[in-house]
């Protein structure tokens with residue numbers, strides 16, 4: 001029989017990630033192996049400028065990566081502002097497995113990856129460097145409270161929220177998740193978003209569910225978004241109701257400050273119920289069922 005597992009992930013490019021995750025399970029991998037394998041797909045993709053290799057750099061031209069991996073036994077590892085490694089998710093997993101810590105940042109994370117034998121990778125590609133140089137021409141090169149609102153659009157004008165968050169479930173209802181990103185394009189050096197922070201970019205709890213987020217990270221971290229989704233589910237809400245509750249909470253809390261800002265949540269419970277909700281239209285997510293079939297869905301939105 002097959003692995004009888006289910007995989008969900010953010011955005012339509014999640015379909016390829018789901019397939020890799022599912023294949024890992026079919027070949028006997030664990031849930032952690034699966035979400036790691038899935039996250040590695042966009043990390044290696046030169047056409048995805050929001051994750052891993054070829055991610056857009058920060059304002060100073062450094063590509064810095066954020067990632068977290070977690071299972072429902074409370075095992076967790078994360079890196080933030082990691083440089084020079086393609087697979088931030090694998091470094092995050094190594095933090096979980098080889099250190100007594102849950103999060104390494106910046107220079108320390110970069111050195112840890114090197115010490116662990118992860119190969120050096122020049123993450124900035126000619127494409128993303130060109131986009132950065134374009135951005136520099138007009139950028140108001142000054143930290144400002146709401147600058148992220150402006151740079152949530154790529155130079156081409158498309159919404160640039162392509163962080164991947166994956167959640168996997170096996171037939172017994174066990175869960176694991178992963179989230180990986182290069183963060184907001186042209187961010188301040190040192191800026192860390194929601195993605196690598198447990199309870200913001202990702203949260204998984206045995207018997208309750210898993211949740212992941214995408215969009216403008218600051219709006220997620222200020223309310224510990226995925227921890228709240230899981231709290232909502234723990235209190236009896238379905239994944240869908242929980243995602244809606246949290247998005248509505250953000251809207252109420254932030255009012256005009258979140259106009260034009262995207263935040264989306266995706267959640268999965270131990271029984272296989274999936275929920276997703278976001279602030280603005282356009283959020284998609286990929287669901288792979290127990291038979292390995294993948295369908296991309298449109299998330300419903302508040303506005």
Ligand code: SD4
Nearest residue numbers: 161162163183193215217
């Ligand atoms: C962040 N949540 O760093 C991420 C952004 C994102 O593609 O989703 N970008 O805030």
